[in-house]
Structures are given as structure tokens and as C-alpha cells.
Amino acid sequence: MDKLVIEGGIPLKGVIPVSGSKNAALPILFASILLDGKTTFTNVPDLRDIHTTLKLLNMLGCSCQFEDGTVTMQPTQLNPEASYDLVRTMRASILCLGPLLARLGEAKVALPGGCAIGSRPVDQHLKGLEKMGAVFDLNEGYIIGRCTKLTGAHITLDMPTVGGTENLLMAAALAEGETQLENVAREPEIVDLANFLIACGAKITGHGTSTIRITGVSSLSGTTYAIMPDRIEAGTFLVAAGITGGELLVQNCPWKELDAVIIKLREMGMDIQQTSEGALAKAGEPLRGVDIKTRPFPGFPTDMQAQLMSLACLAQGPSIFEESIFENRFMHALELIRMGANIRLSGRTAHIQGVKSLIGAPVMASDLRASASLVLAGLAARGTTHVLRIYHLDRGYEYIEKKLGLVGARIRREKE
Ligand code: UD1
Numbered sequence: 082m083d084k085l086v087i088e089g090g091i092p093l094k095g096v097i098p099v100s101g102s103k104n105a106a107l108p109i110l111f112a113s114i115l116l117d118g119k120t121t122f123t124n125v126p127d128l129r130d131i132h133t134t135l136k137l138l139n140m141l142g143c144s145c146q147f148e149d150g151t152v153t154m155q156p157t158q159l160n161p162e163a164s165y166d167l168v169r170t171m172r173a174s175i176l177c178l179g180p181l182l183a184r185l186g187e188a189k190v191a192l193p194g195g196c197a198i199g200s201r202p203v204d205q206h207l208k209g210l211e212k213m214g215a216v217f218d219l220n221e222g223y224i225i226g227r228c229t230k231l232t233g234a235h236i237t238l239d240m241p242t243v244g245g246t247e248n249l250l251m252a253a254a255l256a257e258g259e260t261q262l263e264n265v266a267r268e269p270e271i272v273d274l275a276n277f278l279i280a281c282g283a284k285i286t287g288h289g290t291s292t293i294r295i296t297g298v299s300s301l302s303g304t305t306y307a308i309m310p311d312r313i314e315a316g317t318f319l320v321a322a323g324i325t326g327g328e329l330l331v332q333n334c335p336w337k338e339l340d341a342v343i344i345k346l347r348e349m350g351m352d353i354q355q356t357s358e359g360a361l362a363k364a365g366e367p368l369r370g371v372d373i374k375t376r377p378f379p380g381f382p383t384d385m386q387a388q389l390m391s392l393a394c395l396a397q398g399p400s401i402f403e404e405s406i407f408e409n410r411f412m413h414a415l416e417l418i419r420m421g422a423n424i425r426l427s428g429r430t431a432h433i434q435g436v437k438s439l440i441g442a443p444v445m446a447s448d449l450r451a452s453a454s455l456v457l458a459g460l461a462a463r464g465t466t467h468v469l470r471i472y473h474l475d476r477g478y479e480y481i482e483k484k485l486g487l488v489g490a491r492i493r494r495e496k497e
Contacts, residue, residue, distance in 0.1 A: 083475075085468040085482060087459035088491035089441055092327035092364075095488040099315045099333040099359070100126040100479040101150070101308035105270040107173045108247040109277045109308060110134050113143050113154045114180035115255055116281055118303035122152040125308055126479040129472070133171045137163055141177060154303075159184060165191035165222060171476075175203055176244060178226065179252035182215050188226040192219065201407075205245035209236045213249075213256055233258030233297055241266040241291065241377045247274055253295035254283040260295045267291060268378040269338040273309045280304045312338040313384045314478060315360070317453050319343070320388045321485070322362035323351045324395060324461040329488060334360035341381045345371055345389065349396055368392065370400035370435055377406070387413045387454035393433045394422040395461060400433040413451035416444040420458055420466070441466040449477040456481070460490055469497055 101124035111134065113120055125131060125147065135145050135152065142159040145152055161181050168174040168191035181188035193203070203224075207217055210226065212234040218225045233256050238245060246265040251274070253260035265271070267289055275288035281304050284296040315334040322329040323346060336343075336355050343353050343360075349371045352363040370393055375383040383406040393400035394417055404410045414424045414431055420442050423434040441464030446452035452474040459466030468474075471494075474481060482492045 082497040083471050083494050084497045085456060085459070085471050085474070086493050086495055087441070087456065087466045087468065089459055089462035089464065089466060091325060091460070091489050091491060093321055093325045093329055093460070093485070093488045093490055094327050096330045096332055097318050097484055097488050099310045099318070099331060100124075102126070102270060102273070102311040103128055103130055103477050104313070105273040106131060106308045107134055108176050108251070108270070108274045109306065110138060110152065110154070111176040111180055112251050112274065112278060113138060113145075113156060114141060114159065114177060114184055115251060116156060116301050116303050119153065119155045120303035121305040122154065123150060123305070123307045124310075125150055125152045126311065128479055129476045130171050130173065133167060134173070137167045137174055137177065140164065140167070141181070161185050161187045161189050163190040168193055172201060173244065175206060176248055176251075178206060178224065179210060179248035182210060182226050182228055183231050183252045183255040186228050186230065188224070190224050192222055192224050203245070205238050205240070205242045206248045209238070209245060209249040209262075210252060212236050213252060213260070231256035233260040233295070235261045235263075237263040238265060240264070243268050243271065246271055246293070250275060250278070250285070250293060250295065253297060254278050254285070254301060256297040258297055260297070262293045262295070264291055265293050266377055269309065269312060269335065277306050280306055310335050313382065313450070315339060316342045316385045317388050317457070317478070319346055319351070319353060319360065319362045320392050320457055321460060323349070323364050323368065324392050324457050326364040327489070328361070328363045330356065330358060330361050332359045336360065341379060342385050345373060345381060349392065368396035370396045370398035370433070372401045374403040375406050383407055383410060384450050386410065387450040388457055390414065390424070390431065390433065391417060391454040391457040391461070394424070394436060394439060394458065396435040398435055400435070402431040402433065404429045412447035413454045416451070416455055417458055419444060420462055422458075438463050440464055443467040443469060446470045446473045449473045453478065460485070460492075
């Protein structure tokens with residue numbers, strides 16, 4: 082297993098590029114199941130979750146190759162079974178359920194288990210697909226779904242689930258007739274998925290709002306499509322500039338998609354300007370505490386909560402963080418405390434009192450964004466930080482130590 086070793090305290094300076102979005106690429110790659118013909122995807126990040134997805138798609142009968150950020154995909158003889166071996170390593174595997182049912186009328190997908198940040202049920206995915214005519218059984222840990230032909234339906238989600246919206250959107254694209262999805266998630270990655278499906282011939286309106294309307298078509302054809310930049314990676318780099326007292330030009334930084342994060346970083350005292358290349362972020366002094374409540378888009382993203390907490394640990398004054406999306410997403414706080422942070426946890430709320438400095442320590446990453454927050458804390462801390470279990474980080478941050486190294490960080494990968 083690898084770890085990252087970071088010598089902290091160096092202000093990061095220079096240009097840091099943003100890769101393609103993991104959370105947009107995953108559903109878009111799964112949407113290949115719906116297509117006739119070859120598709121080429123560009124700006125695909127070289128990440129563990131992407132390779133897991135490609136492996137799964139290969140097993141489902143989509144022959145795919147990854148080279149230099151480009152994936153070529155050709156569905157051949159589709160098969161409906163997504164095995165537990167792969168699903169258990171990546172919860173997003175559930176995104177093959179809707180496309181398999183729409184395309185084959187059957188699907189056998191291992192039920193993803195709990196994960197470090199909460200129980201994460203998939204009831205909304207199943208309820209929506211049932212409304213479209215699918216019938217489900219649970220057998221030996223597998224969801225087994227069948228239908229003759231999915232038909233359009235009027236579906237109102239109980240909560241705006243990102244994955245649920247994506248599964249239903251993909252299923253409805255090939256269903257017979259009209260589907261209206263209400264109370265759906267509005268995340269930019271859903272807009273990217275809808276734009277991809279439209280480029281393949283789907284009829285979709287309202288993506289990016291809470292009601293999406295889809296008129297099913299009988300077939301979708303392959304195309305060439307560039308994945309949007311990763312707003313969470315970009316947000317993490319903005320924080321890296323702030324926490325190290327540096328100055329970074331975050332190249333290709335999505336701007337309006339990061340609005341809620343930029344507002345909070347500016348409130349903390351950071352100077353962030355939009356430029357023709359992306360976003361120029363400077364520390365600004367001194368940083369002030371801030372209050373945050375995570376919410377579905379366009380609210381503050383839960384995927385940036387951990388990284389902002391590291392910054393708040395070094396800001397002047399108190400901060401209050403409330404996590405309203407996932408029930409167990411403060412694991413990083415316990416590790417930050419080991420580095421000298423002053424954080425008190427109470428259920429879904431964290432009270433943070435800024436300290437003057439953090440001190441390097443061996444820390445353990447528990448999930449993807451928690452890992453990023455520990456890397457950020459390590460970059461700012463006095464002394465050496467060892468971030469253990471970075472396989473989480475490799476799921477979502479492309480060439481992280483290389484990118485940070487190029488803007489001055491002293492960071493290296495070692496065997497644990
Ligand atoms: C996606 C993102 C993840 C992000 C999350 C919230 C991907 C691959 N992952 O995860 O990075 O943190 O959105 O922005 O895009 N829920 C139910 N029933 C369901 C579905 C969800 O109760 O059927 C609940 C979940 O337990 C959670 C909340 O809804 O409390 C939001 O989950 P959801 O939006 O579905 O997250 P994911 O799609 O899993």
C-alpha cells in the first residue's frame with residue numbers, strides 16, 4: 082500500500098491544471114451501454130474508479146480502451162451481470178442498472194454495501210425504475226431486475242439524489258414515451274451526462290433544473306465527447322493556495338459550478354479572480370472562520386466539506402460546519418485533531434476553533450475527500466506528515482503528488 086510523505090510549510094506557486102471530472106465521467110461511461118456504435122471520450126482522468134468502470138464495462142460487453150486521457154468504446158455482445166467483485170470496490174457501479182434494463186430488459190447487479198461515509202441506500206433508483214415497469218428481486222446480494230420494455234413515467238424523487246437522477250435519466254432516454262423526473266439533482270455532472278446523451282440523439286430538456294423531461298428514442302448513436310473539468314479537484318487546489326499562503330492559477334477551473342465554494346473562500350479572506358485561463362487564487366491575510374452547511378447543488382458541496390475544514394482549522398476565530406447530506410462524514414476531523422486542530426464534533430455538526438499552526442503527524446485517510454483534506458493539512462503543517470491509505474485518494478485525484486510537486490510542494494509517494 083502507498084502513502085504520501087509531505088514536508089509542510091511551503092507556499093505553493095504556479096499553474097496547476099484541472100483534470101476531467103471523475104463524477105461526470107463515471108455515468109457518461111456507463112451510458113455507453115445505451116449506444117449503438119463506437120464512441121470516443123476525451124479528457125477522461127486516469128483514476129482508479131475510471132479503470133474499475135472500464136473493467137466492469139468490458140465484462141458487460143462494451144469493449145473499451147484507455148490511452149492518454151482518451152477512451153474508445155464499442156458495445157458488442159452485452160451481458161447483464163455486474164459482479165460483486167467489482168461493485169464492492171466502487172459504489173457508482175450501480176449506475177449500470179438503468180442502462181442495462183433499458184437496453185437488455187434485464188440486469189443483475191450486486192447491491193453496493195455501506196461505505197465509510199454512510200449507509201447510502203439505492204431505494205430511489207429502484208422505485209423510479211419500478212415506475213417505468215421494472216420488477217426487482219434481491220437474491221444472494223444481487224439486485225435482479227427485469228422488464229419487457231421500460232415505459233415513460235412521472236417520477237418524483239424523495240430527495241435529489243445524484244446517482245438516482247443519473248440512473249433514471251439514462252433509462253428514460255431509451256424508454257418508450259415521455260418521462261418526467263421531479264425533485265431531481267441539479268449537479269453540473271448531471272448536466273454533462275444529459276448533454277452527452279443529447280449529442281447521441283436523446284431528447285432531454287430541463288437538465289440543471291429540478292424537473293427533467295425526456296422523450297424516449299428507439300436508439301442512440303455513438304459520438305465524440307469531452308468530459309467537463311473536475312470542480313471538486315479545482316476547489317481542492319483553490320484551498321491549497323489558501324492553506325499554504327501561496328498563489329495558484331487553477332487552469333480550466335470551472336467557475337459557475339464552484340460558485341458556492343468560491344463565495345465561502347472569499348468570505349474567509351481569500352482573493353480569487355476569474356481569468357481567461359481559469360481561476361487565480363491567493364491566500365489573502367488573515368484567513369477568517371466561516372460557517373458552512375452542505376446542501377445539494379447549487380448549495381455548498383459535501384465533497385468540499387473536508388477540504389474547507391482543513392482551511393478553517395488555520396483561520397482566525399470559530400467556524401461551524403454542518404453536514405446535511407451524509408451521516409458519517411467527519412472522519413477527517415479526528416485525524417486533523419491529531420495534527421493539533423481544535424475541533425469538537427456533535428452529531429452532524431463540527432465546531433472548529435482556528436489554531437496558529439498544525440503539526441505534521443502520521444494520519445489515516447478514511448475516504449476520498451477526507452484524504453484530500455489531510456494532504457492539504459500536511460502541506461500547511463510544520464514538519465512531516467505521512468498520509469496513509471492513499472488508495473482512496475487515487476480513486477479521485479489524478480497524478481496528485483506530481484501536480485502539487487510542480488507548484489512547489491515537497492511531496493512524495495512511498496510504500497507504507
Ligand atoms: C454522488 C457523488 C458523490 C457526492 C454525492 C452528493 C458520484 C459518483 N458520487 O454520490 O461524490 O458526495 O453525489 O453530492 O457522482 N439517498 C437515498 N436513497 C437513494 C439515493 C440516495 O436515501 O436511493 C441518500 C444518500 O444516502 C445520501 C443522499 O441521498 O444521504 C445523497 O446521495 P446521492 O446524491 O445519491 O449521492 P451519490 O450519487 O451516491
